[in-house]
Amino acid sequence: xxxxDQPTEMTATEGAIVQINCTYQTSGFxxxxxxxxxxGEAPTFLSYNVLDGLEEKGRFSSFLSRSKGYSYLLxxxxxxxxxASYLCAASDSNYQLIWGAGTKLIxxx
Amino acid sequence: xAVVSQHPSRVICKSGTxxxxxxxxxxxxxxxxxxxRQFPKKSLMLMATSNEGSKATYEQGVEKDKFLINxxxxxxxxxxxxxxxxxxxxxxxxxxxxxxxSYNEQFFGPGTRLTVL
Numbered sequence: 533x534x535x536x537d538q539p540t541e542m543t544a545t546e547g548a549i550v551q552i553n554c555t556y557q558t559s560g561f562x563x564x565x566x567x568x569x570x571x572g573e574a575p576t577f578l579s580y581n582v583l584d585g586l587e588e589k590g591r592f593s594s595f596l597s598r599s600k601g602y603s604y605l606l607x608x609x610x611x612x613x614x615x616a617s618y619l620c621a622a623s624d625s626n627y628q629l630i631w632g633a634g635t636k637l638i639x640x641x
Numbered sequence: 642x643a644v645v646s647q648h649p650s651r652v653i654c655k656s657g658t659x660x661x662x663x664x665x666x667x668x669x670x671x672x673x674x675x676x677x678r679q680f681p682k683k684s685l686m687l688m689a690t691s692n693e694g695s696k697a698t699y700e701q702g703v704e705k706d707k708f709l710i711n712x713x714x715x716x717x718x719x720x721x722x723x724x725x726x727x728x729x730x731x732x733x734x735x736x737x738x739x740x741x742x743s744y745n746e747q748f749f750g751p752g753t754r755l756t757v758l
Contacts (some may be wrong), residue, residue: 563744574749582744600732627745631684635713
């Protein structure tokens, strides 16, 4: 079957760095997405990886290892507004997104 | 990117009634829209793919007669929850893929919170 695993909740301190991991198993693979979702709101796109390696975009970076079925989202210089859920989603052979349950990130002052 | 709106943002209804949720693509013509449901602390679950001018494609386990989808125009898709029950209470989100990127990025509406009493 198809499956996405990511931690349920993480806590970090303002100004610090946090890494959110995601492992996936899909029928075929056409890339890995990270979305940010604030409570009660729709997800917003953060990043997309389809090749191995690190993609950097400002304070956020995303990494992919296709051979390991593994990705992580790295958030630097954490701000209080980064408190949100972070959703990992893998695109399968039909380009359908398989979603993880999300990681709730709590930022403490 | 694409701008997607949903209406209403919140709805409370009595058990047994029907509720219609609208999803509009404001700045481009969407031949395909996606409907998701999200329970608290759970992942997004794709319910169906809405196709303009044709029948929607439902995911396994989603009742077609309960969740009616109509995609009558290139900018509007509607989801009607018929004979709603408390277990239908959820966050319903639509999305579109404008095809701007090579990787099928989806843009989401703001969601509709449905509470069935």
